[in-house]
Amino acid sequence: MPLEETLFHRINVLQKTFDVSTKDRREALVHEMEKLERQGVDCRQCRGVCCTFVANSMQTTVLETIDLLFYLRQENRLNPDLIKQLHQTVTHYRLDRIPGDGQRDYIRRTYTCPFFQGGPVGCSISRWAKPYGCLGFNPHSPRQTEGGDCTSHTVLLEQREALYFEEERCQNRKLQQQLGLFWTKLPMPLALLEVLQKLELPETKIEA
Secondary structure: OOHHHOHHHHHHHHHHOOOOOHHHHHHHHHHHHHHHHHOOOOHHHOOOHHHOOOOOOOEEOHHHHHHHHHHHHHOOOOOHHHHHHHHHHHHHOOOOOOOEOOOOEOOOOOOOOOOEOOOOOOEOOOOOOOOHHHHOEEOOOOOOOOOOOOEEOHHHHHHHHHHHHHHHHHHHHHHHHHHOOOOOOEEHHHHHHHHHHHHOOHHHOOOO
């Protein structure tokens, strides 16, 4: 089937009809990170505990998951090796066995992010494609605390959500309909696999 006829292409076309871009939705959070960095307050003095099973339980909406998938494909990182790593993360941390009703989870399992490379500034994902929760989680002092003074900037996250609430709800609804999905949020590795299964991209097939 030609690329122009694939579901992935149709999703791309659909995204271009949205009023708010991927960059727009992250701009305030990225600018806050840059401001903190100019003040010497950043992640470079930490081992990245917040990205590991010690503290990370990041979940993503369908829209955030699609944003990440388009970034990964643009960077030529959507391949069988990545898919295997996602499966291993889901299996190891039992992310597909979380009690819930499809709209919310009764517990949230922690996991080490498959895109964390270890050490300071260990994330391998562009800020313009990261989940909002990752962008909003920052240190508050320049001293090395191994994540001890890092918290979510809840006020900024809530302001961002309020600003784009209606647009994102519309986008998520359209994407869910296009892909036949019934969840609102999932742990990021599981969300990626769920969406990839619907897209059926040839480059992500794992040989038996």
